[in-house]
Amino acid sequence: MKGPLFYSKILLFGEYGIIKDSKGLSIPYNFYNGALKKDENPSESAIKSNQSLKRFVDYLENIDEKLVTFDFDILKEDVNKGMYFDSSIPQGYGVGSSGALVAAIYDKYAQDKITVLENLTREKLLKLKAIFSEMESFFHGKSSGLDPLNSYLSIPILINSKDNIEATGIPAQQNGKGAVFLLDSGIIGETAPMVSIFMENMKKEGFRKMLKTQFIKHTDACVEDFLTGNIKSLFKNTKQLSKVVLNHFKPMIPQQFHELWKKGIDTNEYYLKLCGSGGGGYILGFTEDIEKAKQSLADYKLEVVYNF
Template sequence: MKGPLFYSKILLFGEYGIIKDSKGLSIPYNFYNGALKMDENPSEKAKKSNEALKGFAQHLKSLDASLVEFDFESLSNDVDSGMYFDSSIPQGYGVGSSGALVAAIYDKYAKDKITVLENLTREKLLKLKMIFSEMESFFHGKSSGLDPLNSYLSIPILINSKDNIEATGIPAQQTDGKGAVFLLDSGMIGETAPMVRIFMENMKQEGFRNMLKDQFIKHTDACVDDFLKGDIKSLFKNTKQLSKVVLNNFKPMIPKQLHELWKNGIETNQYYLKLCGSGGGGYILGFTEDFETAQKSLKDYKLEVVYNF
C-alpha cells in the first residue's frame, strides 16, 4: 500500500500576523512530500510514526462528528497493521510536516470529504480549514488549519483575514531571473508551541500590539499585494521594512547566530531575511534581487531556491 503524495508548504507572508488578521500567502513546496505507507519490514522510523498515528487516531475520535466523520474501522485496521507516514518533510523546519500528514489522513479516511475537484467556494474552504485546524491541534495545541489545507489542495492560498480565504494564482516564475525567494537552513530545529507562547505573552503589552498593527501587519499586507501583482520593486521595499520590524521586535524567534547575518542583509541590501513559520530554528526565508551575490554573502549556509523573479 502507498497513498498519494502530499507536499510541504511555505507561508511566504503572514507568520504571526494571521493570528491577528493580517493577510497571508501560502504556497505548496513540492521539494518535500509524504505519503501513507505499509511495509513488510518496517524501519525504526516507520515504527515511531506508527506509534504517533495511534495517538492521532484516538484524537480524531474526540472531534465533533457534525464537523467531520471518519471511517474509524479502516483507520484502526490500517494503523494496527503498521501503517505509517513516510515523509521527506523535515520536522520543526516551518514547512508543514504535520500538515501533510493531516491532509493524507483526511483524504483517505474522511467520510463525505470535500475534494479538490469540486467547485471550491469560500464556505467549503473555510469548512476544510476548520476541520484541519481541529485535526492538527493534536500536534500543535492550536492550529490555524492552513498547512493541511495547502497540502491537501496543493494550490496557493490567499488569506485575507481569519474568515476570508481563497485559492489564488501567483505570477509565473521567471526561470532565468536573477532574483529569488530562498530557504536558508539555520541548522537547528524550531518548536512551534514555545514560540507562539512568547508571541502571546508579548501581545499582552500595548506597545507590542501597536507595533503589530501599525508596522508588522501593514508591511505584511503590502508584501502580499505586491507579490500577487508582480510589483517586484515595491515588494523588495516592503520586505526590507518587514525584515527590520522582525529583527527589532521578534528577536527570540530568530536563532542568535543569525542576528548579525539578518542585520547585514538590511544594511547591504543584498538580501532580506524573514521568518518561515514560527521561527526559533528550522528554515528562514530570504528574498534577494541577485541570488548569486546573496549566495556569496551566505556561503556558510545551505540555501534552496523556492521561487525565481
C-alpha cells in the same frame, strides 16, 4: 500499500500576522512530500511514526462529529497493521510536516469529504480550514489549519482575513536575478513555545500597536506586491518587514542569526524573514541578486524556491 503524495508548503507572508487578521500567502513546495504507507519490515522511524499515528487516532475520536467524521474501523485496522507516514518533509522546519500528514489522513479516511475536484467556494474552503485546524491542533496546541489546507489542495492560498480565504494564482516564475530562498538554520524549531511567546507579547499594548501599525501593514503590502508582480515595491516592503522582525521578534530568530539578519538589511544583499513560527528550521530569504546572496551566505545551505 502507498497512498497519494502530499507536499510541503511555504507561508511566504503572514506568519504570526494571520493570527491577528493580516493577509497571508501560502504556496505548495513540491521539493518535499509524504504519503501513508505500510511495509513488511518497517524501519525504526516507521515504527515511531506508527506509534504517533495511534495517539493521533485517539485524539481524532474526540473531535466533534458535527465538524468531521472518519471511518475509524478501517483507520484503526490500517494503523494496527503498521501504517505510518513516509515523509521527506523535515520536521520542525516550518514547511508543514504535520500539515501533510493531516491532509493524507483526511483524504483517505474522512467521511463526506470535500474533494479537490469540487467547485471550492469560500464556504468549503473555510469548512476545510476549520476541520484541519482541529485535526492539526494535536501537533501544535493551536493551529490555523492553513498548512494542511495547502497540502491537501496543492494550490497557492491567499488569506485576506480569518474568514476570507481563496485559492489564488501567483505570477509565473521568471529567469531574472531575483529569488526567494530557504536558508537552513541547522536547528529544529518547535512551534508551540514560539506561539506562546507571541501570545505573551500580545498582552502588552506596545507590542499590539507595533503589530498593527508596522508588522501587519508591511505584510499586507508584501502580499499585494507579490501577487501583482510589483517587484520593486516588494523588496522595499520586505526590507521593512525584515527590520520589524529583527527588532520585535528576536526570540523567534536563533541567536547566531541576529548578525546575519542585520547584515542583509545593511547591505541590501538579501532580506531575511521567518518561515513559519521560527525558533529554528528554515529562514526565508528574498534577494534581488541571487548570486550576490549566495556569495554573502556561502557558509549556509541555500535552496531557491522561486525566481523573479
